[in-house]
Amino acid sequence: MTPDLWLAAAVGALVGAAVVALLGLRRRHRLTVAATLVPHRTRQLMSILQSGAVVVRRDRRSAFANSPAVALGIARLDGKLHSDVADLAEEAWRRDEPVEDEVAVQRGVLGSTSFVHVRVTPLDDELCLAVANDHTEARAAEQSRREFAVNVSHELKTPIGALSLLAETIEEGADDPVMVRKFAKKMRKEARRLTKLIQEIIEITRLQGGGSIAEHERLQLDGVVHEAIEAARLGADARDIRIVPDLKARPEIMGDRDLLVMALRNLIDNAVQYSDPGREVAVALGAKDGVASISVVDHGIGIDPKDQERIFERFYRADPARSRDTGGTGLGLSIVKHVALQHAGSVGLWSEQGVGSTFTLKLNVLQEG
Secondary structure (H helix, E strand, C coil): CCHHHHHHHHHHHHHHHHHHHHHHHHHHHHHHHHHHHCCHHHHHHHHCCCCEEEEEECCCEEEEECHHHHHHCCECCCCEECHHHHHHHHHHHHHCCCEEEEEEEECCCCCCEEEEEEEEEECCCCEEEEEEEECHHHHHHHHHHHHHHHHHHHHHHHHHHHHHHHHHHHHHCCCCHHHHHHHHHHHHHHHHHHHHHHHHHHHHHHHHCCCCHHHCEEEEHHHHHHHHHHHHHHHHHHCCCEEEEECCCCCEEEECHHHHHHHHHHHHHHHHHCCCCCCEEEEEEEEECCEEEEEEEECCCCCCHHHHCCCCCCCCCCCHHHHHHCCCCCCHHHHHHHHHHHCCCEEEEEEECCCEEEEEEEEECCCCC
């Protein structure tokens, strides 16, 4: 190696060592500052909190941040703060009282936005304490409740309005027995639809409340499926559709029998409604690797790909006209999804237009021992 290369290598090594030393010094300085401003016992207490906790300095940096605060994205390990948290700290100092607000936090470059509730309290002229909790799920739940209330109001208007108009028509034509019978029949249809809608609203509200696994019992799943088939058979016979069971497996599960029968009947009813007269609906039960699968297969019109992602949403109808004509409420598949979730299971869909659809409910098989 030439002298020039030796010199360059030596200089490079010295610079590298200096950079490493500087970084180490900066880290030790931050630790020293943290130790000075935030006593060891206080840092220990903050570290066991489930909420995010940050001690904020006057220079808009953190003197100490616990792990949840870093995970929430309101503070970084290098001491940098989320700008909104720093702004809240300045406002708390200015007003000399606690302030709080909701902060939108981007989780990484590709991450979704989280909504974090932050409360900042001045400790003295130099330090503030910020406490943060993730409100993303609560915010989504509140939005969901508002949308549900709006949807329920809209859905109830249709049958109630129809009943009102039919009653007026009957009143005006009271002297015409044929017309009275005709519109009385329509009133019964709307009344049944209204009753079904109210029952399903009650069920989905109960399911969204979390239900109780205390109501779960040991069940023979083939018996549950058979009960659901028998409950759906009358409607299938009325449309000249044959339900074909294939219940070779006999897995046991822990579950709520009434909810599971309701969910499976909803799947079978849905298959019947969207099948042409004279066709078959197959219901198959299988079990593999600790998972029981109930598949409901129809050879109906199929579901448009653009509708498949939303098909389990409340009040969503892929074919609104057909759904209303058959008495559908738009809640049946949403109920199936919530029943599956309450049983730590899942529901999936395969569909092709002009070929048919297959809905599959998966549940955990009861493990012995």
